Amino acid sequence: MSLVLEQNKFINILLPITYRCNLRCIFCSQYDNYGEHTSVKEIFRLIDSISLHKVDAITLYGGEPMLHPYFFEIGQYIKKKNLKSGFISNGTLINEANIDLILQSFDAGIISIHGFEVIHNSLTNSQSFQRTLKSIELLNFTEDFYLGINITVTKKNVHILKDFILYLYNKFPNIKTFILNRAVNDGIKVSKEILLTLDEYKLLEKQFRELEGIGIPVEIGIPSKELPNGLNIQACSWNNHFKP
Numbered sequence: 001m002s003l004v005l006e007q008n009k010f011i012n013i014l015l016p017i018t019y020r021c022n023l024r025c026i027f028c029s030q031y032d033n034y035g036e037h038t039s040v041k042e043i044f045r046l047i048d049s050i051s052l053h054k055v056d057a058i059t060l061y062g063g064e065p066m067l068h069p070y071f072f073e074i075g076q077y078i079k080k081k082n083l084k085s086g087f088i089s090n091g092t093l094i095n096e097a098n099i100d101l102i103l104q105s106f107d108a109g110i111i112s113i114h115g116f117e118v119i120h121n122s123l124t125n126s127q128s129f130q131r132t133l134k135s136i137e138l139l140n141f142t143e144d145f146y147l148g149i150n151i152t153v154t155k156k157n158v159h160i161l162k163d164f165i166l167y168l169y170n171k172f173p174n175i176k177t178f179i180l181n182r183a184v185n186d187g188i189k190v191s192k193e194i195l196l197t198l199d200e201y202k203l204l205e206k207q208f209r210e211l212e213g214i215g216i217p218v219e220i221g222i223p224s225k226e227l228p229n230g231l232n233i234q235a236c237s238w239n240n241h242f243k244p
């Protein structure tokens with residue numbers, strides 16, 4: 001569980017509810033296919049406890065949080081506590097059959113998609129691009145839902161970031177934010193080969209500034225202390241925009 005604080009004091013708790021995942025992204029060390037889901041009783045107890053404090057939102061993540069058998073009930077429970085409910089997902093389990101329930105149970109969803117089809121499928125070790133794109137289309141249905149996009153920036157996609165973000169923004173105008181995250185070298189699952197060089201960080205910054213300059217809502221989830229010296233990108237998160 002992590003606490004995210006931003007200048008405007010909007011407080012969002014990130015709550016992992018399972019580390020199981022149906023994908024195997026090459027930049028991720030946060031998945032397995034054997035761990036137990038956190039028990040719903042324990043999750044409700046945590047939500048009860050969190051709701052006693054000055055907190056605005058709880059966001060579920062994993063692994064893939066939609067694999068948790070009580071995913072929807074947990075979202076509804078958060079809302080019953082008068083908190084905003086959100087999730088971070090690869091989108092592959094969102095479909096026409098469950099979209100209404102998702103929109104009823106959650107206020108926000110951040111979907112991870114990492115580039116055009118070939119690049120996304122290569123980074124996620126899957127053929128999931130079309131399903132993930134479909135989930136964005138379904139969540140884009142209403143502007144009342146806070147829809148965000150998470151992109152993990154690696155050597156394989158840093159050169160197409162601007163084009164890809166413009167493609168998504170033109171196609172899905174209800175997207176509220178694009179969050180650029182970075183792959184972390186965990187020394188185990190994540191290959192050093194995909195990590196950015198200094199020049200690639202500069203390319204990332206250039207595209208970020210260009211997108212910002214034409215009014216595209218981009219944010220950087222990369223803590224500024226981790227960026228090479230001389231780059232001036234502020235660390236921030238989507239919480240600034242996720243207001244009641």
Ligand code: SF4
Pocket residue numbers: 021022023024025028029030031062063064089090112124
């Ligand atoms: S979808 Fe998310 S949790 Fe699953 S492997 Fe990819 S980055 Fe990791």
